[in-house]
Amino acid sequence: MKIIFDRNIPFVSKPLSSIGEAIPMTGTEITNETVKDADAIIIRTRTRCDATLLKDSKCRFIGTATIGTDHIDLPYCASRGITVANAPGCNAPAVAQWVLSAISTYLGDTRSLSDITLGVIGAGNVGSVLIRWAEGLGIKTIVNDPPLQRQSSGSYRFSSLSDIADKCDVITVHTPLTRTGDHPTYHLIDNSFISNLKRRPLILNAARGPVTDTLALINGLESGKISALGIDCWEGEPNINLQLLEQALIATPHIAGYSRQGKIRASQMVLDELSHHLRLDIPLSADAPSVAPVPHRIIPDMLNYDILEDTRILKSSPSLFESLRNNYHLREEPSL
Ligand SMILES: NC(=O)c1ccc[n+]([C@@H]2O[C@H](COP(=O)([O-])OP(=O)(O)OC[C@H]3O[C@@H](n4cnc5c(N)ncnc54)[C@H](O)[C@@H]3O)[C@@H](O)[C@H]2O)c1
Numbered sequence: 284m285k286i287i288f289d290r291n292i293p294f295v296s297k298p299l300s301s302i303g304e305a306i307p308m309t310g311t312e313i314t315n316e317t318v319k320d321a322d323a324i325i326i327r328t329r330t331r332c333d334a335t336l337l338k339d340s341k342c343r344f345i346g347t348a349t350i351g352t353d354h355i356d357l358p359y360c361a362s363r364g365i366t367v368a369n370a371p372g373c374n375a376p377a378v379a380q381w382v383l384s385a386i387s388t389y390l391g392d393t394r395s396l397s398d399i400t401l402g403v404i405g406a407g408n409v410g411s412v413l414i415r416w417a418e419g420l421g422i423k424t425i426v427n428d429p430p431l432q433r434q435s436s437g438s439y440r441f442s443s444l445s446d447i448a449d450k451c452d453v454i455t456v457h458t459p460l461t462r463t464g465d466h467p468t469y470h471l472i473d474n475s476f477i478s479n480l481k482r483r484p485l486i487l488n489a490a491r492g493p494v495t496d497t498l499a500l501i502n503g504l505e506s507g508k509i510s511a512l513g514i515d516c517w518e519g520e521p522n523i524n525l526q527l528l529e530q531a532l533i534a535t536p537h538i539a540g541y542s543r544q545g546k547i548r549a550s551q552m553v554l555d556e557l558s559h560h561l562r563l564d565i566p567l568s569a570d571a572p573s574v575a576p577v578p579h580r581i582i583p584d585m586l587n588y589d590i591l592e593d594t595r596i597l598k599s600s601p602s603l604f605e606s607l608r609n610n611y612h613l614r615e616e617p618s619l
């Protein structure tokens with residue numbers, strides 16, 4: 284059994300070595316040539332899994348230690364009988380921590396959290412933790428999620444995007460990146476949405492860069508329709524738009540989900556899925572300490588994340604985008 288894994292995924296090396304030849308590689312070393320004779324690969328968002336990578340490979344399992352799967356050509360994998368597993372929700376609390384820290388930083392001492400209305404677009408794993416924590420902190424929330432609404436889930440009172448544009452002081456996106464289907468999210472936040480904003484909101488993107496249109500964000504800031512931006516996910520990463528970087532209040536190198544707990548959960552989830560795929564009697568266990576349950580509610584003191592320090596570092600060294608991610612100190616999530 285040969286398994287190739289991204290060397291930046293913590294806590295998997297030992298367990299994988301216990302079941303076969305486990306080879307660590309950087310995301311860019313994982314190529315068609317190197318995966319040809321691999322049975323399984325364990326990757327991050329930095330390895331694009333499509334025909335170019337997988338053609339003529341014997342790989343039948345892809346585990347991505349991430350929430351997002353937009354770097355994987357799912358139809359192609361299905362057509363080749365390749366099982367794909369991700370880590371749903373693994374780092375949702377870390378992203379919620381990033382959003383609430385961004386909002387606190389934006390408000391400073393001038394307004395309190397209970398003064399604002401937060402628009403959450405996408406109420407899945409990340410959005411739902413964020414909504415619960417935000418409401419516990421006294422923030423009013425307005426939720427938009429047409430696919431969830433269509434399933435007539437009773438969890439939220441759903442609103443339209445135009446309601447969000449009308450009523451929100453902060454707007455944050457937590458959708459997958461999709462280009463097809465009934466509700467595509469590519470450039471969901473575009474010139475037309477921004478032209479309808481009524482309250483000069485802070486706009487946050489810790490989902491995927493192309494969910495917001497970079498030029499529309501810059502125009503919105505310059506025209507005064509938007510009062511500030513917080514960007515963790517960028518179009519064209521790692522070659523990000525330097526004007527957007529300069530103008531954003533919060534600017535981080537796609538590390539909103541980078542908590543110690545999130546990484547442990549992600550590693551354990553992909554190992555569980557690999558165990559299932561291989562029908563191992565004893566599931567693989569991540570070589571990591573256990574993680575406390577996610578708190579139902581948090582208090583402001585539990586946010587304790589200096590998002591401006593991460594912003595300062597990226598603004599001073601944008602060309603190090605990828606290396607800042609690879610060497611990021613893993614944050615502690617809010618915990619009781
Ligand atoms: N910045 C980071 O480090 C980081 C970390 C984790 C996840 N993410 C990204 O955050 C996003 C959300 O992750 P998640 O785990 O909550 O995903 P999820 O699949 O659990 O939830 C996404 C929600 O978005 C909704 N949605 C889909 N299309 C929509 C549309 N057009 N308008 C409104 N809502 C729509 C879905 O119905 C779903 O409820 C993903 O893009 C993921 O890749 C980023």
Ligand SMILES: O=C(O)[C@H](O)[C@H](O)COP(=O)(O)O
Pocket residue numbers: 327328329348349350351352374537538539540541608
């Ligand atoms: O999809 C996710 O889970 C996040 O975007 C994740 O934090 C990206 O992590 P990476 O690919 O850098 O490990």
